[in-house]
Amino acid sequence: MLLDGVRNTASNRISFMGDNGITSLLILQDREMNLERIERSLESLPFERDSIQKKIAALESEIEAGKQRIKEMEVRGKAIETEMGEVENQALKYKNQQLEVKKNEEYTALTHEIELAEAKVSGLEETELKLLYDIDDARETQAKDEVEIKEKIEMESRALSRLDEKEANLKSEIDAAREAVGEAESQVEKQPLSIYRRVARGLKYPIIVPLREAKCKGCHMRVSAAVEVEARKANEITTCDNCGRIVYWDA
């Protein structure tokens, strides 16, 4: 259907022209461009897939980093507990020693040590309490973040599935597109075809362009009067004297 449409459009466009083979060349060009579009899309798929997978990996490591931060806080909490236990034991030892000392100054010195230890314990308790609040906050934030991040991952995964679908579609199109190019090529006379192939070298599509108000629609430059006359007659394949593209008269 689509290819018929292309053929009709091409025929209508130049039905008033001489028989220089441009109609069949335009059909060939349209089909080649379609094939190229499919090939380009297929080539770009791995890059598109790779970029999505990188995004997913980055999102997953964001979740991991959050979990890691909480784990580190918990480890810090355990270290505080351990230290607190040690200081408490030390204070207990001082208290036991106090029961046995005879001298007043020794007793006073131990009292001082006990006070220091108790002050340290209460400092550690304060630090621990603050840390526990921070851990609570961090867990809450992490839970919220994870929901958001997982939604993003889900979105990217859907994009991946769409790429798979796209790939399947393109692969199913490509054989027909190649066949269509071959078929169109077989309809072009030998001479116009060889001019087309020669001109196509080093050029990007479109290789065949209309000439409007004496301007080439490929390079947008004004062509010489001779080229304009030749294109109007359409007895032969005419090329733009600036960019080398094949031009056809399109009033």
Ligand SMILES: [Zn+2]
């Ligand atoms: Zn040109």
